[in-house]
Amino acid sequence: MQKLNLPYYNFKLKSNENKTLVFDPLRKKNVVLTPEEWVRLHFVQYLIQEKKYPVSLIAIEKQLIINNLKKRTDIVIFSPDGTPNIIVECKAPKVKITQDTFDQIARYNLKLNANYLIVTNGFNHYFCMLNKEEESYVFLQDIPNYNS
Numbered sequence: 001m002q003k004l005n006l007p008y009y010n011f012k013l014k015s016n017e018n019k020t021l022v023f024d025p026l027r028k029k030n031v032v033l034t035p036e037e038w039v040r041l042h043f044v045q046y047l048i049q050e051k052k053y054p055v056s057l058i059a060i061e062k063q064l065i066i067n068n069l070k071k072r073t074d075i076v077i078f079s080p081d082g083t084p085n086i087i088v089e090c091k092a093p094k095v096k097i098t099q100d101t102f103d104q105i106a107r108y109n110l111k112l113n114a115n116y117l118i119v120t121n122g123f124n125h126y127f128c129m130l131n132k133e134e135e136s137y138v139f140l141q142d143i144p145n146y147n148s
Contacts, residue, residue: 001038002093004122009045026060035092039122040074043090052146053077057085064111073108084112086143091121102126118143 012023013033021030022037026044031037044060047053059076075088089105091097097119105117109130117128117137128137 001033001035004039004042004093005125006042006046006122007050009042009049011041024060026055026058035094036074036090039093039120040090042122043088043118043120044075047075047077047088051143054146064108066107066111071108073112076112076114084114086116086118087112087114088118088120091119093122095121097121097124097126116143 014021014023014030016030020033022033022041023029024031024041040060044058047058048055057078057080059073059078061072061074062076064071064073073087074090075086076084077086077088079085087105087108089101089108091101095101101119102117105119109117115130117130119126127140127143129140130136131138
């Protein structure tokens with residue numbers, strides 16, 4: 001897999017029936033290694049190791065029902081009180097981040113009402129904070145550390 005614009009983390013890989021599997025330490029299982037999964041795994045480790053978010057507050061592929069359709073968020077980070085704080089949408093490195101990507105995560109946020117949204121393809125990362133009073137997003141240079 002290709003190098004990303006994130007710190008490198010070592011993952012356990014194995015081959016099974018012509019597919020490469022990677023062990024996801026949060027889900028505690030092997031998953032098919034796709035380019036999007038590579039980004040997701042690295043971004044989760046970035047949140048844990050660099051930004052110090054507790055593993056216990058992170059959910060991977062959390063299911064949502066939006067307009068009677070089942071959807072899944074890539075990563076949701078909860079506050080200690082159990083409310084969603086950050087939603088992360090991961091795309092494969094070759095996928096350009098477009099308005100459609102922001103529309104997708106905004107739809108998820110109508111349901112979850114998180115404070116921060118992150119969109120990444122492993123190379124480009126966009127961090128937004130929701131201004132609930134003005135119903136707008138403010139782009140940030142970086143996401144806050146957990147203890148900030």
